[in-house]
Amino acid sequence: MKIPLATIPILNKKVKFPVTPHIPGGLTTAAQLRLIADIADKYNGSLKIVGNTITIIGLNLVDGEKAMTELGCQGESFIAKQVRAVNFCPGKPDCPRALQDSTALGLALDKEFFGQELPSKLRIGVSGCPNCCIEPFVKDIGMYGTAKGYTLAVGGNSGFSAQIATTVAENVPADEIASIVNSILIYFRQHGKNKERLGQVIERLGWDHFSQETLPEEYRKK
Template sequence: MEKQEAPRGAILQRDGETWAIVPRTPVGLITPEVLDALNTVVKKYSIPIVKITSGQRIALVGMKAEQVEPIWADLGTLVGQAIELCVHFVQACPGTSVCRFGVQNSLGLGLELEKLYVGMELPAKVKMGVSGCPLCCASSLVRDIGVIGKKDGFTVAFGGHSGGKPRAADIVAEGLDQDQVVALVKKLLDYYRDNAKKKERCARFAERVGIEAIKAAVL
């Protein structure tokens, strides 16, 4: 069977005929306008499956290839990366915005990281999690780059993974303010980009290189 060319931002499903997309929903926040557009698109194109993903995104599943581009146009959202070798998303908990346990502004920091780094080309996909307290509701310790809010500031961790070979991330630095987190994340991404093998996730890179070598390079 001839391999199909993937429509923009789409993932081929197991039937070999239909596709899925994941519209950008930064840190899991969805506006009324995006909700309306999603509802309209799902009905208009009879999309059979709408699924919330582990990364706080909404997957639309089961479209024909020729439907994908018109759906993007109707949605009016940015394309969400799903298979590209880049930063895919930043997930974040509510933090101090609403949660009684929150001690740091995880949504504000998550939105800034999303704006700056999502789509940045890298050796493999990278996912980030920003938690507003040590309860770590944004899965920060099993993300490629994780941030955890504590009373004295943010903790940054690197090399987490929740897949078939799970790994808890290594702590890189603690007691940081928001600007320091943003700068450190940039250094971590740059070092990873320049030194990792193609398709080597951060967890495997950290195991191969060692967290002390990574810390020496970025701190």
């Protein structure tokens, strides 16, 4: 049986609990922002903008767990071996440079895959055009929109062993991206070692093996 951390006295005194609500794509409402601010005030926390969300910092474990419950939403984790929050830019029709609706695709991917367990953390990024404002080439799975669909790159990360993603597929329709991402996650679960990033798995087993297992032939980069 898992013991709640807040019941361990020494941890509750020494450990701070960063309360980070999951806000898909950073798309929030005034009401949600007011709630976050009210809860921060209630427990004497401070607010910090982190990526696409807002973290309440400075809380002990007991208050942190209470605050997370009162927020009434999923929480982010900065240590879990899971699919992390999907990053995406505004895309069409909100950005004049956008060639694809990256918000719609990003929200769909976040809804389907956020929180799924994996051998290591995995980040997904969706950009609406080749400007790549959300930096898809340093994501485990990144993509950017073109007039003909999405260009897909995999294996990037900005961690201790930073590396640039490799382009593996082109002209992928938006409605087929989720299926390909699902195939990649299955591949990662089947072949990944504990704490091994996706790019490291692919390099160990070979790019041809990865492509044959995960990518429809008609979209593979020639």
